[in-house]
Amino acid sequence: MALQKRQVWCNEWGPEINKEDYRGVWVYIETDEGGVHEASLQLLSKGRELADKLETYLAGVIIGYNVEQYSNEPIYYGADKTIVVDDPQFKVYYAEAHAKALAYLARKYKPEIILLPATMRGREVAPYTGGTLKTGITADCTGFDIDPKTRDLIQIRPPYGAWMLAHIKTPRHRPQLATARPNVFDVPPRDETRTGEIIKEKIEEIKTHKVKLLETIKIEKEEEIPLEKADVIIAGGKGIGTKEGFKLIEELAQELNGVVAGTRKAVDAGWIPYERQIGQTGKSVKPKLYIAIGISGASQHVFGIREAKRVVAINNDPDAPIFQHADYGIVADYKDIVPILIELIRKRKQEKQ
């Protein structure tokens, strides 16, 4: 309570709202040429739980062009209703237009919570929406709960320093906005027998700045298992020393049906792309097996592997902190151990055949 007293309403931003006017949980459903984005569906499972605790409804909100075809999707995945805005003005994606449309809908329907996926687009739309509505926003949450006394959303995220989770509330402002990290929550089961209300919203042309899309260049990427879903992860750090060194990591990953990852230093050195970074500023993972090679074990990295079932560390420095965070440690130069390990695995596989 003392905490809430510290806040004073800023009238410059608009008159104080009445929290009781706001009901309902919304999930912003991101779509593109490929259909509905999985990260949005993941939020429907958490959204369902929050709506049930609040004894209110859960809605998916779809904004775009030619998107009416997806209207049933949020409902199949647990929503009570879908609010869909299908309009040629959204033919070209522009964050300001989406944010302003979402803010318009929020002013009209007054939901108490809006969750967005922390995808690149979601992270672009959310802060502008929050700024337009003059409400608080929390980024990259990994957990949510409800304070039953106040109906406040408890937004849980790792703050600086790792090993801690901050619980954040928006006690006086509505709606409460948050983005959530992809692949933290599971996609709920799809049930095509579920039915719900579909609200087709018409929005007059939203006034945005005249931004023109000139060109789109697809990046051809191999379909890789997302780190967050991998059972086996082989990760390298500064100790790998060279980009060539990472080839050994890749080879080992291939033999174990694993995925390659690395530390911030490995990313900074350009040995692996940023999407493969594990740690506080990268991703948190939950594999069965995590093999850390040439990784010293800075807390910001180890933070990301808390939920690994078993951690193996290979490092030539016996004092490296990683050994304190590993189940099995090998004190050796990785160049001496990893090729032999690969050889051994290959031999075992052949013997089995």
Add this chain to the structure above:
Amino acid sequence: MPLKIVVPIKWIPNTSSVNIDPETGTLIRTNVPSVINPPDLNALELALQLKDKYGGTVTAITMAPPNAILALEHAIGMGADKGILITDRVFAGADTLATSYTLAKAVEKIGDFDLVITGQETLDSSTAHIAGQMASWLNLPFMYYVTEAEYNEENKTLIVKRLLEDKYEKYELPLPAVISAAMKTNKPRHVRLIHKIRAKVEKPIITWTNQDLQLKPECIGLKGSPTIVTKIEFMGIVPRKREIIDGKTPEEIAEKLLEKLIEEKLVEL
């Protein structure tokens, strides 16, 4: 028309040098040096490249305690023309909405600007909120994750290339605008002595307090922040076996490890 660019930056503890005490599970934070938030260096570099190409000025601003003047000095050392330190106890404890509001008001006070370039996110809190929120306060067009920018002087627009998960996009934005520079996509220039010497003479860093901005206390700092941290939950370190696998030869060690992994069904061969 030369480009007048404002770059908001942040002075943060160097996260990669923080370690955890395995026995107590507490953070070892002694002598953690502070640095400019690394993605802000990419923003400064993008701004300076534009200035090199089209002329104009780059002004670095930061809302922070007085010691963050070091961040502004670094920016000036890279080639920024001016620095504004926005510092006042009443700004302390601000969340992203209150921070972006204060920064937006500072940019309005600067007045004559064409472009605001922020870093993609800060490494100490990773919200990526400030650019979007500033754009909404200033009612300007905005674009995240920009890797390259070109100025079209004739139309007074900016052509930006930006990087998403699976594609590059090229957009044309009317100026003034707010953009965020994609992380790690350019090589920030080093601090040069000549700029430092110039700074000694020109004294390009000024300080603004709330006397200068005249913002209502209930709209800034902790008081003006809609979000509050209500609890910090310490997660504790995960208990691990901490078993060292030893052996006379690498072969023996590798064999022992593989046995364990197979036994525990962690790998399938």
